[in-house]
Amino acid sequence: MASCWANYLDACATTPPAPEVLEAMAAVHAGAWANPSSLHGFGLAAAEQLERCRQRIGELLGCASHQVLFTSGGSESIHTALLGVAAALPAGRLLISAVEHPATLAASKQLQSRGWQVERLPVDGLGLVDQQLLEQLLVPPTRLVSLIWGQSEVGTVQPLQAIGRKCRAAGVLLHVDAVQVIGHQQLNFNALPVDLLSLAGHKLQGPRGIGALLLRPDLQLSPLIGGGGQEAGRRGGTEPVALVAGLTRALELCTDRLVAHGGSDPVGPLRNALLEQLLQLGGVSLSGPDPRDLEAPERLPHHLSLLLAGPDGQPISGRRLVRNLWQQGYAVGSGSACSSGQAASPAGLTPSPILLAMGYTSAVAASGLRFSLGPWHRATDLTGVGAALERARQPSPPRVI
Ligand SMILES: Cc1ncc(COP(=O)(O)O)c(C=O)c1O
Known part of the structure; x- marks a missing residue:
């Protein structure tokens, strides 16, 4: 029987939440709805649930749980990465590609108003970034590179290993917008030459309103949103535990599917x-x-x-x-x-x-x-x-x- 989403061919915009995701969220909404910062048993149950999910996401994506920062989605992760890292650095140059998502352009614009220089690397007819120019520009004052890994409009996947190695060799931080990639290939974050990586739950049959920023453990990051010190002081606001549980379940489903098909997406x-x-x-x-x-x-x-x-x-x-x-x-x-x-x-x-x-x-x-x-x-x-x-x-x- 055809699924009720058979004619939905717009997965890059968003995806329908998987039934297993809705189930996982309903269970957490019912059982671990409390504020994870509360010291009573209700709060402790929510905090345990939250940290179990963080641990599981770390296992699924190849990093430690403290490297997983929950956000509201791709746009917030990107802003947190660029603005949060830049705040801990002297103003310098940010390199982005000419085919970034508008969220990266918006964050770059904010950096420009803080004295950063932003350079857009041209792409070829297939959407691939000019690596020669990138290499030439990986010199002071360049301090940060942000690159869309899988381009949402034309599907181009940038050669991340090669680009990441160049950034590492030059001592320049690299943030990757992996919003369209996660769920379609397995990730081992700590094995990649990448310092920060953004993802969003709604692109992989998870809930809307939840995303994550993965980051190198020693990286200094100023919070975009201050408040109660949640997320190890990196993002204020009561954590949406049920959304986190939904994201975790969605990532498990994607990983199971990829593993069952030898690492490639059966679609x-x-x-x-x-x-x-x-x-x-x-x-x-x-x-x-x-x-x-x-x-x-x-x-x-x-x-x-x-x-x-x-x-x-x-x-x-x-x-x-x-x-x-x-x-x-x-x-x-x-x-x-x-x-x-x-x-x-x-x-x-x-x-x-x-x-x-x-x-x-x-x-x-x-x-x-x-x-x-x-x-x-x-x-x-x-x-x-x-x-x-x-x-x-x-x-x-x-x-x-
Ligand atoms: C490549 C890419 N980056 C970032 C985003 C922004 O993600 P969100 O809509 O979760 O804020 C999107 C969403 O379309 C995207 O495709």
Whole structure:
């Protein structure tokens, strides 16, 4: 039987919470609802639950429990990493790529107002960062690098080992935005040449409103939010123990799935079959690395991004296609969820800054469409996507089914 999320193809925006996650959260809401800072038995039960989860997440992600700092999600983790680390350093230079998530751009802007210089590293046509330039810039005053590991809009996975080794050799701190990667590959944080790593629960069938920042144990970090000294003084506020339990359960489910499939995400072959299906339509091309090409850079396994043209060869608005596909019951995305709510230009076109950075023209950069899959998908769920896309491209409104 098809799952009720069979037509939900927007996993990079967010994912439906897994039933096991809801169950784990319900149990904690009922049994460990108290304030973990309270000294009575109710509080101690909540504190024990919280620390058990922290320990388990450390085991699953390859670090000690005290290296796990809970936040509200990806954006807060990124802000905490960049602003928190920078506060303990003299102002210097921050390097980011030209294809970062808006949360990184926002945090970078705040650093600029505190006297930091921010440099954006260009990317090539597949979204890969220019490593030569990176290496040249890994000299004073560069003190910090922040890099999106798996790009949410075009799926490019940056070669983290190589980049991390360069940063380590230069003595420059590296923060990684792993929001789209965690859950799709196993992580051994302490074995990576990385100092800080951000993740969000809602991208991996966990609850919304919870994320984590993993950090090297000796790293100094100023809290973004002060208060009662929670999270070892690194984030004030009563800890959401049930959300933490949900995140823990979600990470366990992802890890079990990856282990059962030899370390790779079983959704990869489904994504490849969907790519083959859609490339058979005219006027469809892939953006980002080609997962069928073994020589190509790595791509997120659940991610497919396309550029669409009409019968006249002219690019079609990706946003229009998203709406037309939804009229046929398919939920897809046209870019980063956080920016796709923004107003379109008067012509109805909103060029994606990510595609522009990869060298596409404005018109083509407005024609992006993203399909992102999850463990709830079966091959049969995807067989009608090509026909729906073809209907969505027709000038007349598609028939509602
Ligand atoms: C790569 C990346 N980084 C950061 C974020 C922000 O995460 P959150 O929505 O949990 O704040 C997202 C969410 O779309 C993302 O895809």
